[in-house]
Amino acid sequence: MKGTASMCGRLPRRAELDELKKSLVEFRPIPGPVVDFLRLVPKGSPMDVLRTAVSMLSLYDPIARDSSREANFEKARKLMAQTATIVTTFDRLRNGREVIEGDPKLGLAANFLYTLTGKKPDEVMERAFDVALTLHADHEFNASTFAARVTAATLSDIYSAVTSAIGALRGPLHGGANEDVIRMLLAAEDVDTALQTIRERLSLKVKIPGFGHRVYRTEDPRATHLRALSEEVGKRTGHENLYRTSKAIEETVKELKGLNANVDFYSASTYYSLGIPIDLFTPIFAVSRMSGWTAHVLEQYRNNRLIRPRADYIGKPVDQAWVPIEQR
Numbered sequence: 276m277k278g279t280a281s282m283c284g285r286l287p288r289r290a291e292l293d294e295l296k297k298s299l300v301e302f303r304p305i306p307g308p309v310v311d312f313l314r315l316v317p318k319g320s321p322m323d324v325l326r327t328a329v330s331m332l333s334l335y336d337p338i339a340r341d342s343s344r345e346a347n348f349e350k351a352r353k354l355m356a357q358t359a360t361i362v363t364t365f366d367r368l369r370n371g372r373e374v375i376e377g378d379p380k381l382g383l384a385a386n387f388l389y390t391l392t393g394k395k396p397d398e399v400m401e402r403a404f405d406v407a408l409t410l411h412a413d414h415e416f417n418a419s420t421f422a423a424r425v426t427a428a429t430l431s432d433i434y435s436a437v438t439s440a441i442g443a444l445r446g447p448l449h450g451g452a453n454e455d456v457i458r459m460l461l462a463a464e465d466v467d468t469a470l471q472t473i474r475e476r477l478s479l480k481v482k483i484p485g486f487g488h489r490v491y492r493t494e495d496p497r498a499t500h501l502r503a504l505s506e507e508v509g510k511r512t513g514h515e516n517l518y519r520t521s522k523a524i525e526e527t528v529k530e531l532k533g534l535n536a537n538v539d540f541y542s543a544s545t546y547y548s549l550g551i552p553i554d555l556f557t558p559i560f561a562v563s564r565m566s567g568w569t570a571h572v573l574e575q576y577r578n579n580r581l582i583r584p585r586a587d588y589i590g591k592p593v594d595q596a597w598v599p600i601e602q603r
């Protein structure tokens with residue numbers, strides 16, 4: 276694919292969009308050695324597995340070292356398609372299930388749910404997951420995107436850049452928060468005990484996952500849509516209680532601390548209601564954010580300058596004498 280819209284700064288024309296979608300299907304299969312790796316690794320830590328498997332992809336990509344614009348765009352599309360395959364393949368294998376090849380007629384969201392669960396989602400479930408993925412796709416200079424940019428700005432390759440990003444995403448202050456949210460919701464017996472725990476945590480100055488944001492002082496606009504999805508999917512799958520508890524927690528945190536829900540708060544109950552295993556919530560964030568990371572990396576290459584902040588040293592006095600180790 277030569278100059279396409281994402282590289283040109285305009286919306287794609289019909290033929291360009293069709294070609295992009297086609298390539299996102301064609302690039303889905305992952306190299307055999309990566310499947311073998313997924314078969315052998317410990318079952319319990321999908322984000323570690325994803326970070327390593329994404330990094331491994333570069334070893335089997337014949338254009339890994341080609342840093343032309345076209346090659347980088349192709350690698351971006353491979354990464355978008357294959358990150359999803361890595362997550363679902365790993366989950367199937369760790370549960371002793373057969374890997375499902377996928378259906379070329381399904382888009383990324385529906386195919387993800389199909390290759391994860393073995394069931395094709397109905398329209399509502401597909402749309403809910405598609406909206407959730409879209410809402411997570413990009414978000415300015417969040418920590419993981421910045422990490423990707425820093426790596427790309429050294430003119431390192433795109434695989435290294437997104438591997439840095441995955442490492443940054445997994446932390447509980449960033450993408451890891453969605454898993455903490457669902458664990459908090461599931462630990463509560465009912466709404467009253469949930470609120471009691473919230474009050475205790477706040478009085479001890481312990482942070483509540485899914486609340487607060489470095490940039491937003493109003494509601495995170497993504498949370499508005501995810502709240503509605505959580506309610507809709509929860510009703511359909513019998514997990515309305517999670518939505519109700521979430522709503523009560525949201526009101527209490529707002530009242531006591533003035534903090535708003537962020538993207539991770541309602542995505543947690545939405546993913547759980549869609550039947551997604553808890554430890555895949557953050558990997559799913561990566562599946563979606565891969566589009567944002569790679570777009571940022573391509574942009575960085577287009578107009579690159581090394582990102583190298585200066586340190587403002589505020590440590591111990593700088594006039595200390597050096598003392599030989601035996602005399603310290």
Ligand SMILES: CC(C)(COP(=O)(O)OP(=O)(O)OC[C@H]1O[C@@H](n2cnc3c(N)ncnc32)[C@H](O)[C@@H]1OP(=O)(O)O)[C@@H](O)C(=O)NCCC(=O)NCCS
Nearest residue numbers: 447448449452481482483484485486487488489537538539
């Ligand atoms: C996202 C986050 C890291 C932003 O942090 P930040 O911009 O550095 O904000 P601060 O940590 O300086 O917080 C400012 C105040 O709000 C409080 N606060 C922030 N987030 C809070 C939370 N989730 N629960 C309780 N209090 C919180 C801080 O304790 C601090 O209170 P204080 O002034 O009384 O000391 C932070 O809100 C957080 O840790 N949230 C929970 C994890 C999460 O959901 N991450 C996903 C983000 S999309």
